[in-house]
Amino acid sequence: MSEQGMRSVEERLRAAGRADAPPDSYGQLARAAALGAEPKPREARGAKADGAKPPGWK
């Protein structure tokens, strides 16, 4: 990779900054929900869901 290409990527990384991320438990719950094993995160907090959803996303 050229020095210019590397500098460009470095600049884009710094400009983007660190992203806020959902808590680890969110991803685990969402994955489990997709597999139908556990309620999805918002259901776990008591929210009502509706509409067409992926398998397990009730």
Place this chain on the structure above:
Amino acid sequence: MNGMAIDYGQAALRARAGRLVFVSLSDRSDEELLELVASRRDSRAFDELYDRYSRAVFAVVRRAVRDQGRSEDVVQEAFTSVWRAAAGYRRERGSAAGWLYAIARNAASDALRQRRPVSVGDPPDQADPAPGPDERAAEDFEAFQVHAAVDSLPPRERDVIELAYFDGLSQSEVAGKLGIPLGTVKTRTRSALARLSERLAVERVVG
């Protein structure tokens, strides 16, 4: 037989360079995954897309919605929309990343509309120095692409990049924090930047 693919659950048998090879879901492009979700209602393909984009989608939503708990709901609504509307994706109209970004922005906009009261105050005397909607959207999409690209890195390289470029640590500090030699930090950084350059260049062409 080039161009043909036989699917076996998470893998596909494909002809490549004159021989048959197995292609796992993790090797599939975003566009292929979306098409699998659309045509076969493939929950594993959906799962793979979630893994690739959930953090980038969350970042976009969080910037717009601000509230952490509400953002988690909106991200979930966004991915539910991905599942429901995947059949509406057309490869010839743009990249899957761009389509996913639009879904995320729409979900965030819907959430803001539901929350925001109608303003009845006087118009401001001066122009707002903050970026306008178009400029903001361009910045958001750029950040979305970069975050998705970083998430696609092998974990060992991603850790180095995040510490160096997001947290501002020197390479020596990264080495100390991760407990690895400085030379390894340099090697991983160079490798990661090359991967990111390739991926981000492709997205600029496709997007």
